[in-house]
Amino acid sequence: MKPIQVLVCDDSALMRRIISDILKSDPEIIVVGTAKNGQEALELIPQLKPDVLTLDIEMPVLNGLEALPMIWRKYKLPTIMLSSLTQEGADATIKALELGAFDFVGKPSGSISLDLAKVGQDLIHKIKAAAKKEQVVQSTKYFRPQPKPTPAPPKPLRTSKRVEEILAIGTSTGGPRALQMVLSHLPATLAAPVVVVQHMPAGFTRSLAQRLDHLCLVSVQEAQDGQVLEQGHVYIAPGDYHMRIVEKSPGTYVIQLNQEPPVGGHRPAVDTMYDSLAELRGVRIRAAILTGMGGDGANGMVKIKAQGGRTIAEAQESCVVFGMPRTAIAKGCVDIIAPLDRIADELTKPWNC
16 A cells, blocks of 8 residues: 655644654655745645645744645645644634644644654544545535624523433534534524534634634533533533533433543543433434544444434545444444535434424
8 A cells, every 4th residue: 555645844843853753653654745834835745745734833934824725725635733732722723624624633732842742643543534535525515614704693592491302413533614514504593402522632622612603503612510401502522521411300401521531532422422311311312423533422322322312424425534424324323324414404303204
């Protein structure tokens, strides 16, 4: 098999060497070149023809956010962003994912992370997934971002009502853009809460929730321990915390967050959330599994299906990475397989349809 050819772009010579050394440790990857800013990367791409680009966000001359749209528009090159684990870095990363980045890896110690090896295997796994660029290019036709919104009217105020149905979504690689597509098509009158697990580090989920809240008719927020689920609200599990849903009283359900060990390498884990939903009685559960690497969520979906819940998986044709939906489908627990632009409709159609 031909090795995956990677171009490394970072303004720090030390970071370029550290990233290159990490990638060279895998026999399936070769580093074909390095660039010190986005402009240099744009000049090298047609010469080196890399399969994947790693792109720093904070750089002089042409930074990652400025270079990314040009790279995507001209070359459709799968790109992994490297971001500092700060609020500013998180906000920029969410923007990069909207602009077409395949995924990101957080630098553990800021712009100069001598300990980048801590996330080295994560970076390698994401580069290997990104190398399947036919899926990345194909999936863009299903992402139709909403026009830049004018100041939105206030979101409807809701009195506390009995919850009769809970919608659940699990996703990983490609998830932020997929969530924007799905959640922005939910109606303001949605008569159910939505709980979401998106694989992300601590800090990034808050930026994601704030961005989605700005774009959606429903209210979107990072979940808090002890919150009571309300209709028309979306709750995203915070990075580094598992999220469970438990019954407080008939028709009233509460979020519980914990830092128990990762499940399948993930915290938050989709399976943890789905397992808790499968334990609930007296409420309908509708669960969707979207794009992502691995198989998180499939076992929990089996349990939801066994308890009478409805289950949905994103179709391969629209997935950035088909791993999570494929695993669920293979277990025989999926009722509906639908492309991304139909997921919102499947989540909200009348229960008896």
